[in-house]
Amino acid sequence: xxxxxxxxxxxxxxxxxxxxxxxxxxxxxxxxxxxxxxxxxxxxxxxxxxxxxxxxxxxxxxxxxxxxxxxxxxxxxxxxxxxxxxxxxxxxxxxxxxxxxxxxxxxxxxxxxxxxxxxxxxxxxxxxxxxxxxxxxxxxxxxxxxxxxxxxxxxxxxxxxxxxxxxxxxxxxxxxxxxxxxxxxxxxxxxxxxxxxxxxxxxxxxxxxxxxxxxxxxxxxxxxxxxxxxxxxxxxxxxxxxxxxxxxxxxxxxxxxxxxxxxxxxxxxxxxxxxxxxxxxxxxxxxxxxxxxxxxxxxxxxxxxxxxxxxxxxxxxxxxxxxxxxxxxxx
Numbered sequence: 001x002x003x004x005x006x007x008x009x010x011x012x013x014x015x016x017x018x019x020x021x022x023x024x025x026x027x028x029x030x031x032x033x034x035x036x037x038x039x040x041x042x043x044x045x046x047x048x049x050x051x052x053x054x055x056x057x058x059x060x061x062x063x064x065x066x067x068x069x070x071x072x073x074x075x076x077x078x079x080x081x082x083x084x085x086x087x088x089x090x091x092x093x094x095x096x097x098x099x100x101x102x103x104x105x106x107x108x109x110x111x112x113x114x115x116x117x118x119x120x121x122x123x124x125x126x127x128x129x130x131x132x133x134x135x136x137x138x139x140x141x142x143x144x145x146x147x148x149x150x151x152x153x154x155x156x157x158x159x160x161x162x163x164x165x166x167x168x169x170x171x172x173x174x175x176x177x178x179x180x181x182x183x184x185x186x187x188x189x190x191x192x193x194x195x196x197x198x199x200x201x202x203x204x205x206x207x208x209x210x211x212x213x214x215x216x217x218x219x220x221x222x223x224x225x226x227x228x229x230x231x232x233x234x235x236x237x238x239x240x241x242x243x244x245x246x247x248x249x250x251x252x253x254x255x256x257x258x259x260x261x262x263x264x265x266x267x268x269x270x271x272x273x274x275x276x277x278x279x280x281x282x283x284x285x286x287x288x289x290x291x292x293x294x295x296x297x298x299x300x301x302x303x304x305x306x307x308x309x310x311x312x313x314x315x316x317x318x319x320x321x322x323x324x325x326x327x328x329x330x331x
Contacts, residue, residue, distance in 0.1 A: 002061030003044065004155045006146065006180070008162020008170055009065040010133070013080050013098045015161030016065055017193045019186050020103065022213045024110055024118055025201055027059055029210045031116040037210050043181075044154060056117070061153075062124060063099075063326075064146060066131040066139065066166060071095050072322055082193040084109075084200045096126055096324040102193045103326050113202060123325055127312075130320040133162065137296055139169035142320070144300040147177040149311025156182040159220070176231060176297060183220035229258045234275075235294050235301070238286050248282045 005023075007016055029037035041058035070076045074094035081088045085105045089098055107118050129146065132138040143166075147155065157180045159167050174180040190196045195216070198209050233254045237243045248267070255262040267284075270276045274289035286294070305311050315321035 001153070002059040004062050004064060004150050004153050005060055005158055006064045006143070006150075006155060006170070007066070007158035007160070008131075008133075008139070008166035009067040009071070009095065010161055010163065011071055011076050011078050011095070012161065012191060013078060013095055013102070014188070014191055014193045016063065016099055016158065017102050017106075018188055018195055019158055019160060019184065019217075020060060020063070021106060021194045022186065022217060023058075023060060024106060025206075025209060025213060027056070027118055028110045028114045028116045028201070029206055030058075031056065032114060032206065034207060034210050036214060040214065059118065060124070062127060064127045064129065065095075066129045066133075066143060066162065066170075067095060068133050069130045072128045072130055079191050080193050081191055083196075084194050087193060096128060096322070098193065099126060100324055100326045106194070110201070114206070126324040126326055127315075128322040128324070129315060130322075131166065133166055136165040136169050139166045140173055140296050141299045143169050144173035144177060144297070145303045145305050145314060146311055147173055147179045148300055148303065149305045149308050149314075151177070151179055152307065155180045156184060159183060159185040173300075177300075178229065185218050185220075186216050187218075188216075230254060230262075231290075231293060231297060233258065234286070234290065235297055238290075239294060239298060245279065245283050245285050246276075248284070251276075251284060 005020065009016055026037040026040050030041055044058035068076070071078075072095060074092050077090060077092050078095060078098065079090050080098050082102060082105075085102065087098065087102060087105075110116065110118055129142055131142055157170055157174055159170065162170070171183070174183065186195075188196055194200075195213055197216070198212050199205060201209050234246075237246055237250075248264070251267060252264050255264075255266055267276070271278055271284075271287070274287040275293070276284045276290060277287045279285055303314060305314050312321065312323075
């Protein structure tokens with residue numbers, strides 16, 4: 001199957017559609033044999049051993065966006081414009097409308113212009129998850145549980161839209177779960193639904209456009225440096241086993257096992273970050289930051305969400321999920 005794009009979002013649908021435009025443009029160029037575009041998707045594809053074969057790796061499959069209930073249900077004015085498809089908005093409407101309308105227009109245009117196929121055979125959906133955009137812990141819990149449900153999927157995180165709280169929660173939940181394979185952002189200071197600095201792609205300019213959009217696309221390296229798995233281990237020790245203390249030797253073994261680059265010298269960093277408190281030189285107990293993280297992380301673990309079906313069931317039971325198909329464009 002394809003890629004799950006996960007993002008925070010506010011009142012600007014372009015924060016979602018603009019980077020997705022780049023992905024679709026590069027997909028079209030890759031299918032035409034552009035080497036740079038092909039390299040962009042190198043490594044994409046389902047995990048080995050799943051029994052599925054992807055003819056076109058790296059295509060978006062589903063989009064998951066976290067936003068406020070007011071924006072999702074059309075109680076906030078949206079501002080957007082598209083020069084390519086003559087779309088403009090400055091009124092209250094559900095954010096799904098410009099997102100889905102634009103993506104369908106874009107995919108239909110690229111399919112026809114370049115004689116390619118940018119539509120997966122499965123039903124593409126936009127999932128909107130109601131989130132308190134000012135509450136880091138609410139965002140972290142919902143994003144973390146969502147990522148847990150995508151553990152066997154290819155996940156890219158969009159760090160453009162949403163509030164600081166949402167983006168921080170997305171970064172940390174990605175680090176703790178170690179699930180995302182790509183963290184990306186693209187700078188654009190306009191309300192455009194498409195990349196505003198390039199003309200509408202066509203057969204004559206596609207190779208130049210590939211270079212232009214890739215110059216603006218930034219990938220962060222995968223942010224799991226072992227901290228997520230270390231927190232998991234400490235969660236097991238302090239919460240599941242009911243431990244009050246951990247020895248220095250035991251902690252050192254955890255660090256070295258989870259990340260060979262971590263030595264005993266990493267322990268003072270955990271203390272300064274208030275994850276641990278030193279009882280004496282050889283014994284540690286948990287600090288207030290670890291308590292806070294364990295409480296948030298515990299909600300993710302206790303959700304028992306292990307796959308996309310579990311996640312959809314959980315989100316529906318919470319009353320926070322809205323599903324919108326966007327697969328009306330066929331090849």
